[in-house]
Amino acid sequence: MFSSEEISVIILTLKVALTSTLVTLPLAIWLGWILAGKNFPGKILVEGLVNIPLVAPPVVTGYLLLVLLGKNGIIGHWLYETMGIKLAFNFAALIIASVVVSLPLAVRSIKSAFELVDPNYEKASGSLGASKTGTFFRVYLPLAFPGILSGAVLAFARSLGEFGATISFAGNIFGKTQTIALNVYSNMQIPGKEMQVTRLVIISLIISLLAIIASEYLNKKKKYFIK
């Protein structure tokens, strides 16, 4: 049904989406937690930086990544010179681009899940002898769990559809950085490749739909769970 080319593209896309979700999640939980908590100096700045990729055109985000982390970029140059690390136009670049664009979505979902937890549970937990860390792991994390899961689903879905930042920062190299979105874009312009495009579009739609259904289900569960 699928050609080996298509299968390798689907596998790479799922690999990128899964890896970037796993990288995004702890970061998003940490950011969601501190942004849902008390005010601190620079909170608005942190919130702004996290959310920029949500409003800026993805190509701009990709360009900025290239300027910062590319081989000749501000940080990228230093990394290459001192440690020989290359971050652009490879698998790492796919992950970085994906994490940056999906982070705001995950953070928003997780932050609101933490905000929904009644702070009185923290009082109760403290009165029973729990420290702040104990309260985080035993009260906040389980109560926000459906929100965290739905944040993860959103990050996964965003990563699946990622195009602009990826093409700017990771390129469109078949077998290396070409995901479903990039493959569809490339093949759209080649006559006779319509069937391949259609098959990948359908696969893409199915995965997206499943992700949205999962997210909606978890959101409903979250409300019921916390009541």
Added chain:
Amino acid sequence: MIIRFESVEHKLGDNHFKYDFRTDSSITGVFGHSGAGKTTLFNLLSGVDTPKKGKIKLDTETLVDIDKNKIIPGKNRNIGYVFQENHLFPHLSVKKNLLFSKPYIKNKIKYISFNDVVSLLDIIPILNKKPRQLSGGERQRVAIGRALLSQPRLLLLDEPFSNVDCSKRKKIISYLLGINNHFQIPMVIISHHLEDILKLTRNIVIIENGRSTVSDDIFNIIKNGEKPELIRPKKFQNTFEVTFYDYSKTESAYNVYFNQNIEIKISNHSRLLNETLEQGTRIQLSLRPIDIALSVEKNEGTSIQNQLNGKVKQIIHNSEAIFCVVDCGFELFVEISQGIINDLYLHEGQEIYCQIKANDFDVVHVYDKVDLEKENKSLSHNHSEEIKVAVKS
């Protein structure tokens, strides 16, 4: 246990609070209208909040001394706090809620066992349920159990009767007396229902407009003529402990004794009483001052089963009511009118009979026989003031 608030001041928004009192009762009631500052008092004592000024002490330990910059964090104070809204963790079963404090009590003396708590509070049938599946009364009991299992040295209960209906209220009062007696744990209880507090204790702290105004025995407060507007006669209760002697089938009354010599007949249809009660079982009773009639001589041919002989100790006039304090071996507050004073020529020192119907007594709690044995044992080994207070009051 002695609780001391010394010139404690606090501010929340535009509200100022000032607490200055001392209490050493086994059960202390904190009474005041809604919004008077009762919960703030608990938050300061438990460490949820820190005052701006003053000292808070438990026995000889200083919990807070603002001048010396000493503040013991709430989690190290070892005070159990039952919140007004329970705050049971919704993601955990009743059992897991109860055991929440387990990892944090490693270095504490464990004097309260899980099995004792679940059986005393009748929690066993609901152990696997989630909090949202429980009724108000059940939730309250689980919250009390959860706080107890953190092995606290003091238990704070904020409005434990507010989310439960009237019949459940009586049940919670009975549970609290059972816990206090069984574990010998001191308690402070907030309520804006004076009659509930008085079924548990006579020692109260009154909070008005953010200030602690009185801390004393309710009888002394009335005798001193303080706060008549707060202590309305219908809300007032005579509360005392008696010992069960036998059940009389012919009179369908339970014969009980106060101090082994004053016989009282009670016929309350309480589920707490039954014919199989063991002799010597202690029973906590309450009686409203408006349910007692006075007569100068013993009446013959009356359906009233109790005619307690005593002497008028004091007549108290205040803006809300007139009380006659009668000493019948124990003090009884009787609500009277000026007409009665005139008709009976009531005066201090006068001999009088208190007429009380057998079913006017309210049975607040029937103590476990087991508790009694345990208590006698502990009394014979420990003559501390605190335990005596717990038994007598």
